[in-house]
Amino acid sequence: MSKGGAVTTARCPFRYALLVWCLVLHTGSLLAAPKAPEVYIGSKVAPCAPSPILQDGEVYLPVTFRYAGLPVTVFAEGETVVVRGPGQLEGCLPALQHQGTLYYPVNRACAALRLSARWDEKANRLSIAPRVDAIRPEMFDRLMTLRILAGYPLTARLELERNPGQLIIEIAEAHLFNDSTLIPVNQGGITRIRATQVSYQPCLVRITVEAEAMPQYRALSARATTEICLRLGVPENNTPEAYTVLDRLLDAPGSELTGLAVTGIDVGTSEEGNPLVVVRTNGPAQAKVLRLGSPPRVALDIENATIQAQAPAVPPHTPLVQRVRLGQFTEKVARVVVDLVEEAECVLTQGHEPGTLVLTLRSALSRVQVTGLKGLKVMVDPGHGGSLSGTTGLSGRREQDINLDIAKRLYRLLEAAGAKPTMTRYGDDTVGLRARPAMANSQGVHIFISIHCNANGRPNSARGIETYYCHQHSYRLARTLHYRLVKELGAPDRQVRRRPGLVVTRETKMPSVLLEIGYMNHREEDRLLGTPEYRQRAARAIFNGIAEYVGASTTAAPVAAEEAALAVEELEDAVVIEEGEAAATVEEQEGQ
Amino acid sequence: MRRVACLAILLLALVGGLILWSRAQRPPSEPPAPTPPRAQNAPESPASQRITIYLARELPRGTQGEFVLSPVEREVAATAAPTMASLEALAAGPTPAEESEGFRATLPEGTRVLGVEREGGVVTANFSRELRDNFNGGADWEEIVLYSIVNTLTELEGVDSVRLTVEGAPIESIGGHLSAEEPLRRNSEIVVRGKRGE
Numbered sequence: 001m002s003k004g005g006a007v008t009t010a011r012c013p014f015r016y017a018l019l020v021w022c023l024v025l026h027t028g029s030l031l032a033a034p035k036a037p038e039v040y041i042g043s044k045v046a047p048c049a050p051s052p053i054l055q056d057g058e059v060y061l062p063v064t065f066r067y068a069g070l071p072v073t074v075f076a077e078g079e080t081v082v083v084r085g086p087g088q089l090e091g092c093l094p095a096l097q098h099q100g101t102l103y104y105p106v107n108r109a110c111a112a113l114r115l116s117a118r119w120d121e122k123a124n125r126l127s128i129a130p131r132v133d134a135i136r137p138e139m140f141d142r143l144m145t146l147r148i149l150a151g152y153p154l155t156a157r158l159e160l161e162r163n164p165g166q167l168i169i170e171i172a173e174a175h176l177f178n179d180s181t182l183i184p185v186n187q188g189g190i191t192r193i194r195a196t197q198v199s200y201q202p203c204l205v206r207i208t209v210e211a212e213a214m215p216q217y218r219a220l221s222a223r224a225t226t227e228i229c230l231r232l233g234v235p236e237n238n239t240p241e242a243y244t245v246l247d248r249l250l251d252a253p254g255s256e257l258t259g260l261a262v263t264g265i266d267v268g269t270s271e272e273g274n275p276l277v278v279v280r281t282n283g284p285a286q287a288k289v290l291r292l293g294s295p296p297r298v299a300l301d302i303e304n305a306t307i308q309a310q311a312p313a314v315p316p317h318t319p320l321v322q323r324v325r326l327g328q329f330t331e332k333v334a335r336v337v338v339d340l341v342e343e344a345e346c347v348l349t350q351g352h353e354p355g356t357l358v359l360t361l362r363s364a365l366s367r368v369q370v371t372g373l374k375g376l377k378v379m380v381d382p383g384h385g386g387s388l389s390g391t392t393g394l395s396g397r398r399e400q401d402i403n404l405d406i407a408k409r410l411y412r413l414l415e416a417a418g419a420k421p422t423m424t425r426y427g428d429d430t431v432g433l434r435a436r437p438a439m440a441n442s443q444g445v446h447i448f449i450s451i452h453c454n455a456n457g458r459p460n461s462a463r464g465i466e467t468y469y470c471h472q473h474s475y476r477l478a479r480t481l482h483y484r485l486v487k488e489l490g491a492p493d494r495q496v497r498r499r500p501g502l503v504v505t506r507e508t509k510m511p512s513v514l515l516e517i518g519y520m521n522h523r524e525e526d527r528l529l530g531t532p533e534y535r536q537r538a539a540r541a542i543f544n545g546i547a548e549y550v551g552a553s554t555t556a557a558p559v560a561a562e563e564a565a566l567a568v569e570e571l572e573d574a575v576v577i578e579e580g581e582a583a584a585t586v587e588e589q590e591g592q
Numbered sequence: 593m594r595r596v597a598c599l600a601i602l603l604l605a606l607v608g609g610l611i612l613w614s615r616a617q618r619p620p621s622e623p624p625a626p627t628p629p630r631a632q633n634a635p636e637s638p639a640s641q642r643i644t645i646y647l648a649r650e651l652p653r654g655t656q657g658e659f660v661l662s663p664v665e666r667e668v669a670a671t672a673a674p675t676m677a678s679l680e681a682l683a684a685g686p687t688p689a690e691e692s693e694g695f696r697a698t699l700p701e702g703t704r705v706l707g708v709e710r711e712g713g714v715v716t717a718n719f720s721r722e723l724r725d726n727f728n729g730g731a732d733w734e735e736i737v738l739y740s741i742v743n744t745l746t747e748l749e750g751v752d753s754v755r756l757t758v759e760g761a762p763i764e765s766i767g768g769h770l771s772a773e774e775p776l777r778r779n780s781e782i783v784v785r786g787k788r789g790e
């Protein structure tokens with residue numbers, strides 16, 4: 001009883017302490033904490049929680065921040081932040097961790113996305129808006145074609161001034177590439193073009209064409225377009241006749257448009273689960289389909305049409321489609337480009353509604369999926385070999401031998417499942433680093449898997465699986481194989497990493513990965529990699545990952561008796577693959 | 593007695609709270625810059641020049657065994673050729689003090705610098721065969737080794753890119769993951785990557 005009493009009184013001071021401590025924290029933050037900076041997208045406040053942070057004079061935004069109204073996505077990929085905008089715009093930025101959230105430098109992100117970010121320290125305000133990238137005047141026969149380019153659709157408001165003669169082009173919700181710019185012209189009665197950022201809040205850019213008399217213009221595209229295009233001129237003198245001549249010049253062929261426009265684009269999924277891209281126009285439209293490779297994409301050219309629509313967002317979990325972008329390909333052709341995750345087949349049909357075009361996509365791999373792994377061409381690349389040695393384990397085992405053994409086991413599993421595996425080497429041969437992706441490209445394989453084991457600068461400091469990829473179309477394969485290995489080997493997850501410099505993943509045209517299956521300078525992992533059982537499990541995990549990737553079911557596949565026997569066999573004689581085949585492949589490559 | 597204890601704890605809590613609060617208001621700070629080792633008692637004299645080299649450094653937090661490149665400074669004789677001096681300092685690796693801060697040598701054991709040539713903005717660094725033969729590492733460690741050389745040399749005024757040779761001959765790769773055939777430009781990403789773990 002007395003014991004309990006003592007405990008209670010002893011707690012008393014702690015309670016006080018807690019109370020005072022809370023008070024200090026609370027009043028402190030009320031009185032002295034700097035106000036969180038406000039973030040604006042264009043002229044509108046965009047909520048940002050947690051707040052941006054300032055470091056080394058740079059503003060960092062949390063990865064959770066949403067660019068309201070702009071087709072921008074931001075996500076963490078491992079420990080970097082990837083920002084993606086319309087078209088091919090993409091940036092991969094170093095991130096910093098602060099109180100459990102990833103932050104990225106907003107200036108660098110915006111530069112990659114053709115946006116502009118202005119930090120106003122006095123106003124404690126960050127303004128982000130589409131950037132007017134270029135102002136391009138072109139003179140021809142006293143007429144000027146003026147193009148104003150941006151990465152995002154902008155709308156121009158146009159106004160004529162008589163005294164002095166001016167055409168004023170106002171673009172709201174945009175930033176100019178710099179605070180002000182002067183372009184001298186001195187031709188055809190046009191003196192110069194002056195562009196200024198009137199203000200960042202509200203967000204307004206003004207471009208003034210200064211002339212000797214009041215100019216006349218035709219707006220070829222000025223609403224919701226990434227290329228504002230005007231044709232303008234100044235009369236030779238201030239007479240009504242001169243204005244009539246000018247009008248005729250402005251309306252001359254070349255400036256007329258048929259009036260056909262792309263008015264909307266949607267991405268959906270058919271009843272069979274195939275992705276659809278629906279393009280709506282305001283009239284009967286003629287279109288051509290072009291299939292383009294590396295990166296795989298489909299282009300849809302709509303003739304005699306302009307674009308009056310925005311690039312659609314791709315709903316999450318849409319198969320195959322990475323993004324859709326659109327642009328005025330030539331003055332008369334509107335182009336819709338569908339960026340694909342992997343090669344796909346496509347069919348273009350007329351929709352039920354008049355003027356609607358429907359593009360249906362089907363995975364080129366899906367035909368393989370129907371029969372499981374049958375016919376799937378997989379190139380397995382055992383890293384290093386011959387005189388190009390890899391790392392050496394703590395036990396003295398060579399990486400090139402472990403790689404080859406796992407590769408052979410994987411080869412066997414694939415072959416047994418009806419796939420068509422090939423290898424870059426079948427023995428301890430020297431095969432050049434560039435020769436490996438070249439083999440895969442020339443043989444037109446579906447996927448490429450490079451097998452390696454790891455080591456770093458301090459023994460026993462790291463263990464686990466690392467998976468590397470280069471091109472975006474390899475990410476799904478990388479992820480699938482990575483998590484299979486992590487799960488089935490029970491190894492630590494050291495993340496899927498995007499590295500642009502790795503030769504085999506960079507140079508291959510098909511989805512490709514480089515797997516680092518454990519650290520050979522970690523005592524325990526080195527020991528595991530030295531056992532045939534572990535290597536068989538690794539091969540089985542990769543095989544299961546490939547099956548998952550192509551949509552084949554493997555859960556039902558029992559481990560065959562033969563495989564169980566393989567699991568305990570030692571390296572050299574575990575799997576014998578015809579050497580002749582290997583030698584031929586290597587020679588063929590070297591001859592090229 | 594109990595009252596004294598009470599007061600002492602209150603005071604402690606106050607001070608602790610203030611410290612914690614003032615920390616919470618600060619943006620995350622850079623890791624303390626490693627102090628360059630300086631020759632004992634040697635005052636800054638025109639007889640020496642300062643060079644920056646890039647060593648591997650294990651991130652103190654986050655995933656274990658994750659390395660980035662981190663700059664350290666060295667003082668060398670003013671008469672030394674900065675390219676050669678930089679590579680020799682790189683081959684010598686970290687000081688014991690730096691090693692305890694997580695720095696590691698990047699050049700494989702036994703690697704010797706055989707020579708450096710400079711032609712315009714391109715520096716050719718010639719190493720002994722140990723650079724390739726004794727390399728032990730995976731894809732990311734090879735990136736560290738390769739760019740410790742490239743970033744160290746491109747730190748010097750006017751050096752844009754670095755070509756590697758082993759015993760005078762061009763090499764395809766140091767470790768079989770990255771290409772070293774072409775002259776390489778600086779990789780700053782591998783240095784800032786460290787900020788992620790802070």
Ligand SMILES: [Zn+2]
Binds near residue numbers: 383731
């Ligand atoms: Zn390797």
